[in-house]
Amino acid sequence: MxxxxxxxxxxxxxxxxxxxxxxxxxxxxxxxxxxxxxxxxxxxxxxxxxxxxxxxxxxxxxxxxxxxxxxxxxxxxxxxxxxxxxxxxxxxxxxxxxxxxxxxxxxxxxxIPFFEYAERSVPAAHEYMEEVGDQRPHLSKWWTFFLATRLPFLTATIVPVALGGAVAARDGAFAWGWWLLALVAACAVHLGLNIANDIFDDASGADSANVTPTPFSGGSRVIQYGLVSRRGMVRACVAFYAVAVAIGLFLAAERGWWLLAIGAVGVVLSLVYTAPPFRLVHRGLGEPVTALGFGPVMTLGAYYVCAQQWSWEAVYISLPVALLIALVLYVNQIPDRAGDEAVGKRTLIVRWPESRVITAYELMAGSAFVLIALGPPLGITPWWTLLGLLTAPMALKVVRGLRASYGQPYALMPVMQTNIGLHLFTGLLLVVGYLIDVLVG
Amino acid sequence: MNESRGVLPAPVEDLLDVALVAELTVISETGRPVTYPLIPLYDGQHIFMTSAVLFSRKLRHIKANPKVAVALTDPVGVPAEPFARATIQGDATVIEDDLHAGWETLLPLWRAKEPVIDSFVKKRFGIPLFFERSIIQIRPRRVLYWEGGATATAPQVFELAELG
Missing domain, CATH: 2.30.110.10 (Electron Transport, Fmn-binding Protein; Chain A)
Structure with a gap:
């Protein structure tokens, strides 16, 4: 109270x-x-x-x-x-x-919404639990893993990797085994990145300063809630990166050494995103880093693993997905605005006024759909990829939601959910478009 | 008056059975009364309340001074028919051997009153510290009861030792 x-x-x-x-x-x-x-x-x-x-x-x-x-x-x-x-x-x-x-x-x-009221009381809860004795908050191993890794966000990886596989299938080069290995490696990097992000946001104080986290923003909170120790998070982070690097080296040796370059770019991007001294997300560069890593890098990597060659088509079709995943990060940072600003994490959301944030969203989402629409007439992508345009109303819904609820973190939750769905469904429709093209010739 | 099924007078038990909110008053270390709205549960012997470790100040107060009162006053939070008001004074104990799961022994009582609790518990991963909870167990000692909720008139007073 x-x-x-x-x-x-x-x-x-x-x-x-x-x-x-x-x-x-x-x-x-x-x-x-x-x-x-x-x-x-x-x-x-x-x-x-x-x-x-x-x-x-x-x-x-x-x-x-x-x-x-x-x-x-x-x-x-x-x-x-x-x-x-x-x-x-x-x-x-x-x-x-x-x-x-x-x-x-x-x-x-x-x-003060109940969840914010509860979040503000977290330090008092830890103090009390220490007084009571040897008791720590805990959840089942599954839920702890689910929270700490932010598992549902793997859609951000599955979509571009699936797209790379779909382009390879159109070129008659899809290979299930190699593609699956690439998917596992990409997921491992992503989970390692999520955990690294939590570790560095805990170290900088950004997550503690954020009293309005939501299921889509504010980090996993497992460190803040005492569910996992910092050391435990570091171990998990290293383990995921180790898995990714081991698979990446194997794939490079078997499928082509260019994969080493693609994988290295992916790993480096994931680390410089929040790790000091780079901390690109603190400098307003989180969106381009995310777009590059979860767009061309993953799609091209998955394509190369299957086809063992470069593909400009794979790069092109990854661009709308890249823009939309950058917009997921972008919108999910809106509820974190006050906490981020308090610790000097100067994201675009912190730097820009509301009107500019929404205008930039409209421009980026619009660009994603323009790229999808131009692909077939330019002879780059199959006509069936126009299916990806079906999600355009979701983007409009997000814009309406941002205008209505910009300053209300909890009211933004359905908006963030729709925005995540926009990336997922647009990407899956592009994959479906490729698969239909493969099936109908 | 209906027959009591526990230590409290039957009309008070009827209030407790439907009460979604009661006012728990505890005494701070400085002797100040402090009141908290909480859901009361009743098993025929004790009144139980639970407190998340997030909101633990009341627990410290009770540990320092176990004398408490539970008031049932709100026609919306206590949708009893006919409506009445009551204050139950008693001695509270904080039970917290297992903050994570100990309070779940109260789920049958809680579920009977508020079935939605099960869906909240399933989602405890969303707000884990809210589900690390201490039990406040209150042994009733005296009851003040106002028929019709008319507190302008003197309450009926039940000394529970006399109830047998």
């Missing part, structure tokens, strides 16, 4: 149905009694009553006046949760009690 200005607290009380007066009785137990009330915000005072004189506090006794509201929602839980606590000395007057507030606290989820 937060401290409130006294007059503000009394004014807030006016919105409640009744007051609950609590004081410590003669036998040392608290006594609580509800009653009707009136307020005088100017004097920060309340008048509660009529109350039975048997349950009135003695003059001068410290009383706590509580106003609480909650709306039970069947099958959902609660909403409209808010309460105000005021303290002051009791002034009994017949069957009424007057209290002039000297201290007030409260919480209203309309002002």
């Amino acid at each position: 937060s401290k409130l200005e006294l007059t503000d607290a009394v004014a807030r009380a006016d919105g409640y149905s009744h007051a609950v007066v609590s004081f410590v009785g003669a036998d040392g137990y608290p006594v609580s009694v509800a009653g009707e009330f009136s307020t005088d915000p100017g004097r920060a005072s309340l008048d509660i009553g009529p109350l039975a004189t048997e349950v009135l506090p003695a003059a001068g006794a410290e009383v706590c006046i509580t106003f609480s509201h909650i709306r039970p929602q069947s099958g959902i839980g609660y909403d409209e949760r808010r309460y105000v606590n005021l303290w002051g000395p009791a002034e009994p007057d017949g069957d009424h009690l007057r209290v002039t507030a000297v201290r007030a606290t409260g919480w209203d989820e309309a002002d």
Whole structure:
């Protein structure tokens, strides 16, 4: 609960149905009694009553006046949760009690959403758990892995790798085994990157400063919540990169040494993204790095593994996917804005005003669809890839959502979800377009 | 008056059975009363509440002074028919041998009142520290009861030792 200005607290009380007066009785137990009330915000005072004189506090006794509201929602839980606590000395007057507030606290989820309220309390939770003894918060191994790696974001890797395989299939060069190995290596780099990102954002203080994380933003929080130690995260990060490098070396030796260059670019991009001294995401360069790594690098790498040659077509068709994955990062940084700014992580979202952020989104999303539309008439990509244009309404939905909810982290959650879907479904439709082209010749 | 199924008078048990919110008042280290809205559970012997470690100040207060009161006052949070108001004074114990799973022993009581709790527990990975919880076990000692919720009149007082 937060401290409130006294007059503000009394004014807030006016919105409640009744007051609950609590004081410590003669036998040392608290006594609580509800009653009707009136307020005088100017004097920060309340008048509660009529109350039975048997349950009135003695003059001068410290009383706590509580106003609480909650709306039970069947099958959902609660909403409209808010309460105000005021303290002051009791002034009994017949069957009424007057209290002039000297201290007030409260919480209203309309002002501070529950999840933010909980997030602000994380340090207090750790302090308490230390007091209690040898207990640490934990989840099952599966959920810990799921959270720490941010597993669902693997769609960002699966789409470009699938696209590289689809282009190879059109060229009659698709090879299941090699492609699967490339997919595993790419996923390992991605998971290593996600964990590295958490490690460095923890070290810089960016994740701790962020009190409005969502399932799509603000990092995995496993370090902040004490679910995984920093050392554990470093070990997992090294393990994923080791897997990626080992598979990458094997693929390079078997399929062509150019893969070593492509893989090295991918690994370096993933590290310079947040690792000091580069920290490109802190310099407003997170989007181009993400676009390059999760676009041309992965698509071309997957293509090369299968076809053992370069393909400008693979590079071209990776560009809309690259733009859309950069937009996933871009939009997911909007709720992190305050926390990022506090630690000097100057992303584009921090640097730009809302209007420019949304205009840039429109330009980048529009460019992705223009690239898809131009591919077939330019003779670069098959006509069936125009299927990728079907998701354009999702981009419009994202823009509308950004305009409506830009400053509200939790209201942005469906917008971020749609934006992630935009990348996923556009990429999958491009893959489907290639596969149809292969099937129908 | 209906027959009581536990240590509390039957009308108070009826209130507790439907109460989604009660006001728990504890006494701070400085002697100040502090009130928190919480969901009350009742097994016939004790009133139980739980507190996430995120919001643990009340637990410290109880450990320093176990005397507490649980008030049932809100017609919306306590949708009893007929409505009444009650305050149950008692002695609280904080149980936290297993913050992660110990409170789950209360799930049957919680589920009976608020079935949605199961879906929240399934999603505990989303807010893990909220589901690291201490149990507040309250042994009732005295009840103040206002029929019809009319607190302008003197309450009926039940000393629980007298209830047998």
